[in-house]
Amino acid sequence: MAASVAIRVHGVSKHFGALKALDEINLEIPQGEFFGLLGPNGAGKTTLISTLAGLTRPTAGKISVMGYDVQTDYRQARRQLGVVPQELVFDPFFTVRETLKIQSGYFGVKHNDAWIEEILENLDLTSKANANTRTLSGGMKRRVLIAQALVHRPPVIVLDEPTAGVDVELRQTLWRFIRRLNSDGHTIVLTTHYLEEAESLCTRVAMLKAGQIVLLDSMDNVLRQVSSHTLRVKLDGAPPAGLALTGESSGAWYAMPFRQFDEIEPLLARLREAGCVVREVEIGKPALEDVFIRVMQSGDVAVSA
Amino acid sequence: MGREFSTLFYKETLRFWKVAFQTVAAPVLTAVLYLLIFSHVLDNHVRIHDVPYAAFLIPGLVMMSVLQNAFANSSSSLIQSKVTGNIVFVLLAPVSYQSFFLAYVLAAVLRGFVVGVCVLLVTLWFAPMQFVAPWWIFVFAVLGGAVMGSLGVVAGIWADKFDQLAAFQNFLIMPLTFLSGVFYLIHSLPSFWQNLSHWNPIFYMIDGFRFGFFGVSDVSPWQSLAVGSFSLSVLSAFTLVILRRGYKLRA
Numbered sequence: 072m073a074a075s076v077a078i079r080v081h082g083v084s085k086h087f088g089a090l091k092a093l094d095e096i097n098l099e100i101p102q103g104e105f106f107g108l109l110g111p112n113g114a115g116k117t118t119l120i121s122t123l124a125g126l127t128r129p130t131a132g133k134i135s136v137m138g139y140d141v142q143t144d145y146r147q148a149r150r151q152l153g154v155v156p157q158e159l160v161f162d163p164f165f166t167v168r169e170t171l172k173i174q175s176g177y178f179g180v181k182h183n184d185a186w187i188e189e190i191l192e193n194l195d196l197t198s199k200a201n202a203n204t205r206t207l208s209g210g211m212k213r214r215v216l217i218a219q220a221l222v223h224r225p226p227v228i229v230l231d232e233p234t235a236g237v238d239v240e241l242r243q244t245l246w247r248f249i250r251r252l253n254s255d256g257h258t259i260v261l262t263t264h265y266l267e268e269a270e271s272l273c274t275r276v277a278m279l280k281a282g283q284i285v286l287l288d289s290m291d292n293v294l295r296q297v298s299s300h301t302l303r304v305k306l307d308g309a310p311p312a313g314l315a316l317t318g319e320s321s322g323a324w325y326a327m328p329f330r331q332f333d334e335i336e337p338l339l340a341r342l343r344e345a346g347c348v349v350r351e352v353e354i355g356k357p358a359l360e361d362v363f364i365r366v367m368q369s370g371d372v373a374v375s376a
Numbered sequence: 377m378g379r380e381f382s383t384l385f386y387k388e389t390l391r392f393w394k395v396a397f398q399t400v401a402a403p404v405l406t407a408v409l410y411l412l413i414f415s416h417v418l419d420n421h422v423r424i425h426d427v428p429y430a431a432f433l434i435p436g437l438v439m440m441s442v443l444q445n446a447f448a449n450s451s452s453s454l455i456q457s458k459v460t461g462n463i464v465f466v467l468l469a470p471v472s473y474q475s476f477f478l479a480y481v482l483a484a485v486l487r488g489f490v491v492g493v494c495v496l497l498v499t500l501w502f503a504p505m506q507f508v509a510p511w512w513i514f515v516f517a518v519l520g521g522a523v524m525g526s527l528g529v530v531a532g533i534w535a536d537k538f539d540q541l542a543a544f545q546n547f548l549i550m551p552l553t554f555l556s557g558v559f560y561l562i563h564s565l566p567s568f569w570q571n572l573s574h575w576n577p578i579f580y581m582i583d584g585f586r587f588g589f590f591g592v593s594d595v596s597p598w599q600s601l602a603v604g605s606f607s608l609s610v611l612s613a614f615t616l617v618i619l620r621r622g623y624k625l626r627a
Contacts, residue, residue, distance in 0.1 A: 087627075121627070124467075124468055125467070125468075125626065126464065126467055126468070126626055126627065127626065127627045128622065128626060128627070145470065146470035146472065147470070149468065149469060149470040150470050152468075154468050156461075156464055156468075158461050158464075160460060160461035160462045160464060160465075161460075161462060162457070162460075162462040162465070163460070164390070164391045164394055164395075165387075165390075169390075173383055173386075173387045173465075174465060174469070175383075176379050176380065176382070176383025176384075176386070176387075177380050177383055177384065177465065177466060177469035177470075177471055178380070178469055178470060179378055179379045179380055179470070180379075181379065219465065
């Protein structure tokens with residue numbers, strides 16, 4: 072039995088005048104996935120999320136959330152979706168608790184106090200529940216935004232750069248909570264510029280560039296694409312010629328990519344024979360960042376399911 | 377029309393109530409100042425509809441307060457939400473455009489009503505008042521508030537910046553309300569301005585409203601009711617169309 076689809080994006084384009092913010096995007100996100108949407112600024116991530124949330128209307132194509140079309144069946148579609156917007160917005164007239172009660176009401180949810188308390192607790196907001204949102208720090212405001220997106224227990228949660236400008240503590244609190252929601256069956260869609268975050272959280276990623284998906288694969292496959300680990304050594308003196316070492320601008324550090332760990336030993340042996348003294352050794356794991364940079368620099372499109 | 381409507385209406389009401397000093401007390405003071413100054417200057421010289429000028433003026437001031445505050449409520453709430461970006465909370469929710477419209481307009485009517493009642497209560501002190509046909513008073517207060525609340529929704533959605541909204545207010549709302557017989561009887565105007573006033577829907581609202589107090593008016597209250605209802609229908613239809621299209625709200 073195939074997992075049912077949480078989000079289906081079919082041939083979606085969005086043009087602002089001559090600019091193609093989204094250019095025929097096709098994407099399916101199964102239920103329960105932790106999905107990463109990556110790309111440089113202006114690639115179309117936020118436009119895609121806005122289109123999903125009904126804030127932007129696509130020029131062409133269709134999007135559905137849990138089977139509900141976001142335009143023709145917008146009320147059902149929006150009930151399935153919790154969006155944490157990128158901008159740090161708040162309504163200065165209300166306290167945190169009022170804000171969450173009001174947001175529950177917009178989604179037609181009654182008697183939501185127990186769940187609201189649970190969200191407040193999980194996001195470390197309980198002590199600020201009766202404070203006016205205007206008086207909160209940036210990090211606290213971000214938590215309120217996250218809480219607002221969750222009041223109606225949406226099966227699909229979209230976080231648009233939730234950790235931009237947020238301290239370490241909140242990041243950890245946030246990711247613990249989101250991971251729990253994910254393991255409870257919620258589908259998570261995340262955009263972020265922190266690639267280590269995406270790497271440790273997401274099971275599948277799409278990379279966007281100029282409104283197109285240039286890479287779409289499971290995180291494991293993506294990391295396998297770079298495949299190589301990196302050996303970095305700090306040397307006294309220059310290494311002998313003929314070795315596949317690249318020097319770094321920082322001076323005495325040299326790096327060599329490798330696939331198998333048994334490639335390391337012969338290299339170190341060659342260095343010793345040449346009389347180089349190895350001061351330090353580091354082994355770097357393949358990083359999403361390497362793929363990201365390679366994909367963004369090259370023009371090739373490598374889409375696989 | 378479910379909970380999302382009642383919540384948005386509640387939120388809009390709570391919003392102005394939390395700043396009642398500015399949204400209710402301030403306009404009441406303004407109206408009282410108008411009354412003090414005009415009645416002091418004119419009360420002993422002018423009688424209209426067979427009542428002292430102050431008594432004539434009071435319903436006009438009450439209605440003007442209803443109209444201006446209804447407009448102010450929906451328009452300022454929307455522009456603030458747009459400029460600060462928190463309009464997104466409503467846009468992300470499954471709030472239908474009909475609920476959206478009704479919540480903003482009814483909250484505007486309520487604010488107009490609250491201010492109007494307060495102005496009336498304070499001004500009763502200054503002149504004896506009659507209430508010949510209270511139902512007409514109520515009907516025109518609601519109708520006028522709804523027309524202006526709806527116009528406020530249009531203005532709040534159209535304006536991108538506060539100064540654009542101020543222009544809307546100064547160049548449309550103020551002339552419409554001031555040139556509508558708040559301070560004078562239309563009959564006392566030169567015929568050109570009299571004819572022009574008959575094209576102003578606000579004139580009918582105030583005329584009908586005043587009929588509720590004195591039982592006398594420039595035109596029949598039924599005609600005013602017809603003009604008011606027609607204006608509200610046209611304006612509501614227009615507002616609903618722009619909301620459905622997501623004009624300036626959904627890109």
